[in-house]
Amino acid sequence: MSASTTALQRWWHAVWPASTLIAAIVLAWEVYARFSGVKPTTLPSPSRVVEQLISNAPALADNALPTIIATASGFALSVTSAFVFSILVDFVRPLRRALFPVFIISQTLPLVAIAPLVVLWFGFGLLPKILLIALVTFFPMMVSLVQGYDSTDKDMEWLLRSMGAGRRKVFLLARLPSAIPYFFTGLRISITYAVVGAIFAEYSGAAKGLGIYMLSAKNNFRPDLVLAAVFCSAFITLVLFGMTVVLERVSTPWVRREGEAQ
Template sequence: MAHSPSGAPAARLAHSLPTLLSVLSALAVWELYVRLSGISALVLPAPSRVAGQIVAHRELLWANTLPTLQATLTGFAFSVSVAFVLSLLIDFLPRLRRAVFPVLVISQTLPLVAIAPLVVLWFGFGLTPKILLVGLVTFFPMLVALVDGYESTEPDIEALLGSMGASRWSIFRRARFPSAMPYFFAGLRISITYAVVAAIFAEYVGARAGLGIVILNAKNSFRPDLMLAAVVISSLLTLALFGATALLHRMVLGWRFAGVAP
């Protein structure tokens, strides 16, 4: 039976209600603890104080959110492009996987706290080091997801296309690439959660503007309330980007959510 459109918002609200209650409960406990314990705001500011800092410094936070968002989106677009090109080469050249994958795995073991200062030193305080760091952190999950997705293609479909005279590229375009899409979006959702963190860390190491700079300046000024305000904005930014990828997933592969074949 099809669900009525009027029931969709109510269903989404019911689905989100446990999460909302958990978050509100945690904030309430935090607020009560700060008020009843008398702990200093320099040690642990209350959520109400953090919210007040967001309102009071909204122009500062907004002005520094835009550079972070730019670095995140640009670096993530670069990351997606690199992951797709590498996955394509690995799929068409199987020997390349054995040669490249160990190197890529090693790249993921490098500590960001050690690499970031070097990247800033080599490429300056502009946008380039942020793009590179976001790409370094986010491309590997998407690459692995794409490669695994290609390999999930039904052999019978490939055999059928091959028997009809389809070329290697045609088989990839008609069978292997569509099979990888659910895997790709899973990797995309994982990677986007790291993208904002990587951009902020790059700013924290060296930048002229961004939420990382706000956090660094607030730390140096002993302003944990303003620091947490910037952290809240970065979390909301991450949630918004995660929601955007989920929406894109539904738009591209909506038939999977409808439970019917495309």
Template sequence: MSISTRPDPVRRFTKATRNVLPALMVLVLLVLAWQVYVDVSGIRPQVLPSPARVLSQGWDNRSVIAGHAASTLQVTVIGFTVSLALAWLLAIVVDFSPWLARALVPLFVVSQTLPIIAIAPLMIIWFGFGLLPKILVIALATFFPMTIGLVEGFAAADREAGALLRSMGGSRWQEFRYVRLPSAIPRFFTALRIGITYAVVGAVFSEYVGATSGLGIYMSTQKNSFRTDLVLAAVLVTAAISITLYLLTFAVERVVAPWALQRRPPA
């Protein structure tokens, strides 16, 4: 009779709590220190509102903030989907062609040296205030880590397994499908988590530069009205979106590649 090594729900919950608790404790201490400083110093709320004020004003304006958050989330999902498709396409093309790998990978690196703060206004000038420039900004900010993660994952495949498959008459595509692709999945999900956080930042920044709705334009408007409390409330919502999307990548990985999670060393 074999003993299952799969952790039971209580053990998984205990492990998750142990991993999250230190960060939560530090966050609570920082918020308390912030609140105490505002109460003791008497600093104006236009300069630094208290956490309590940020939460209360954010709640009072929740319907407006939620509308802008929905717009930002929509742009983020669309832009990141385009970036994801582009990353897979480029990585597969590079993997099948060593010449293209030598030609394109340096260009991928160069693309990350372009400052988004300078590129985003140009996108608005060239493509207007619609959805396209926002998608392009998000794609430029996020495709690199996912593409490089896939390229390096394909390259890290077991050479002996690939040679064995070819010796048995397997095609290059079969080697890619059965050997190189599974090898790349763990690195891809690591890069995916980096990319999804960049996507939210890219979406907010593109809205800051030019948009009619979204958390970026909302923060810009409230900043001009000296409503620092609402700016921070929008920042809090932006962080919540980023964290939620980040955690969703683990759920997707558990469904798509549960074996990749099992390879990780225990915390």
């Protein structure tokens, strides 16, 4: 009983500053939108956004689904290829020097300019979205993994080699597990990029999706619907982020127990 109370207290202690701040911002926005005389087609009040969110829920859900599918497939492609490439560059050092400049250049491309081109080349289907998401999330994933491998304790590697382990065994037994915390850090960062990337891709042309929904709402002078869609995308991002946190906890029990033991 007392343990659960303290858990609740701890939780409240963690969340109250942010919740209070957000509540204050929303309240100020509501007051300003209602009493300053600004038109709802310029700045809708939060209550109006919520109202529209509810009444347009079926349409929003219908458009959220393609965004979620694009995000999930693009992100899966990105994580898989980052994993494959990270192992390659870990074993073949010259490859690392060849590939990293290319990857860094790929990160300097402005998404605003690239997204319409990718849509132009690959059409309105799923493929350009997957490619754009992979473009923005691949590099952070790759860098996290490579950093993770390099963080391996040198004594641990020495110990394994003294036991007769070759490069493959040293990688599997020491370098790969050492990278797990780094992998999850990369995962948390890039999952947020992934949703933004999906919406950008849809914004540049799509049959359905939150991005194209926002664009048409904007063109119809409906900022309330734009914000309702923004709310949806933020919610999707938070859920995905939460999933990575849960996944990290489940797959790294040795880290979690450290906190619990105290």
